[in-house]
Amino acid sequence: MxxxxxxxxxxxxxxxxxxxxxxxxxxxxxxxxxxxxxxxxxxxxxxxxxxxxxxxxxxxxxxxxxxxxxxxxxxxxxxxxxxxxxxxxxxxxxxxxxxxxxxxxxxxxxxxxxxxxxxxxxxxxxxxxxxxxxxxxxxxxxxxxxxxxxxxxxxxxxxxxxxxxxxxxxxxxxxxxxxxxxxxxxxxxxxxxxxSVKHFSERYGLIIIVALGESIVSIGIGVAGLPISWPIALGSMLGLAVSGLLWWAYFDIAALTVEHAMHQATGERRIRIARGSYTYWHFPMIVGVIALSLGLKKVLNYVGGADGHTLDEALYGIPLFALYGGVVLYLVGLVGFKQYATGQISVQRLVAAVLLLALIPLAAAVPALVALGMLCGVLLALIGWETVRHAGIRDEIRHARHTA
CATH class of the missing domain: 1.20.1410 (I/LWEQ domain)
Incomplete structure (x- = not known):
């Protein structure tokens, strides 16, 4: 200038x-x-x-x-x-x-x-x-x-x-x-x-962290003022684990892969990746995390016995759909984020999303703490499978990012 x-x-x-x-x-x-x-x-x-x-x-x-x-x-x-x-x-x-x-x-x-x-x-x-x-x-x-x-x-x-x-x-x-x-x-x-591709990818990665931070805040709000107990401790750790696993799903491979694709792209193609993968496909991820925040807040209300709720009470209606549907939205957004930039579809994440939708009726019939545990279990299985299955790819993309 x-x-x-x-x-x-x-x-x-x-x-x-x-x-x-x-x-x-x-x-x-x-x-x-x-x-x-x-x-x-x-x-x-x-x-x-x-x-x-x-x-x-x-x-x-x-x-x-x-x-x-x-x-x-x-x-x-x-x-x-x-x-x-x-x-x-x-x-x-x-x-x-x-x-x-x-x-x-x-x-x-x-x-x-x-x-x-x-x-x-x-x-x-x-x-x-x-x-x-x-x-x-x-x-x-x-x-x-x-x-x-x-x-x-x-x-x-x-x-x-x-x-x-x-x-x-x-x-x-x-x-x-x-x-x-x-x-x-x-x-x-x-x-x-x-x-700067580095700046752009960092910017959107940080807003994902901001949104996930809101989900963690919601856990604390859900039990604010209540005496600590094993149900509250377990529910809080499960909620924190869900947020952590969503962080892992974004930053372990997906964010690096798309950033690398942007580095390799030039001209209009780079602009299209920035607009499609980041501006548009990050939106369902943000909505999903905010919905998850609502669900976690309600689960911890139930677990802590706030507002007349009991530990054996089932989560139902909008809070349940927010809890499970929020994670589904996040996973679908991640799939679109990566596919738009690379053409690769993360089938295992779509399978996990479908499985979570199928589990909603069962989640509505068990205590809220169990429903949260089921959600955490599916995400843990997904991330565990990806960690083993894509170990070589992870090393390769991180090396490529370092030398880009």
């Missing part, structure tokens, strides 16, 4: 990595994910689950925009640093408004509009910095303008309009806003830039 721009933006090098400011930015997402989990737990109905998923989708689509921007210009330099803090403030206000985003509580600001305005602010700041960063890159400038106009007029405008509606129309406008934003991103072109 030209010297006149250096005080405003600094380009990311091809060996750039995630900055500490980006990690700080993600802390706001931790809080937002917690608020979404609370929104879902407050009203265990299908309609409210749809609301929670839509909120996650909108937060995700804001986050991915900054993952692409942070790969072009350094997050902790120049105007980008200011932009990150402004975006953090807006997202934090959005997170605070989540409990009232669909049903405003009398008194104070009108929460649905606070959420919509926050969304617009984060979008405008992102597009503004991208325009500065693309001042000497006509191709990128055209892509930013084309995408930005569609994003603001589809997602932002529909959310503002939805803030003044209620009931079915409101939720339909929210769905249209995020669906339109996602579709427009797919249709708006592939003239983006990936300056």
């Amino acid at each position: 030209a010297d006149s721009q250096r005080s405003r933006v600094v380009a990311v090098s091809d060996k750039g990595s995630v900055t500490q400011l980006e990690l700080f930015f993600d802390l706001v997402l931790v809080f937002a994910f917690t608020m979404v989990t609370d929104l879902a737990a407050h009203d265990l109905t299908a309609v409210n689950m749809v609301r929670a998923v839509v909120v996650i989708a909108l937060l995700w689509w804001l986050w991915i925009a900054y993952s692409w921007l942070g790969n072009v210009v350094k997050a902790d330099e120049g105007v980008m640093r200011v932009a990150i803090f402004v975006a953090m403030g807006a997202i934090f206000l959005m997170a605070l408004s989540i409990p009232e985003a669909f049903h405003d509580t009398p008194g104070g600001w009108y929460a649905p509009l606070v959420f919509a305005i926050g969304y617009m602010v984060v979008r405008v700041v992102h597009i503004g910095v991208f325009l500065i960063a693309s001042a000497n890159d006509a191709q990128l400038r055209g892509q930013v303008v084309r995408w930005g106009l569609g994003s603001l007029t589809i997602g932002g405008a529909l959310l503002v309009f939805a803030a003044f509606t209620h009931g079915s129309l409101q939720i339909m406008l929210w769905i249209a806003a995020i669906a339109g934003d996602m579709a427009w991103t797919l249709l708006a072109g592939t003239d983006w830039r990936i300056n």
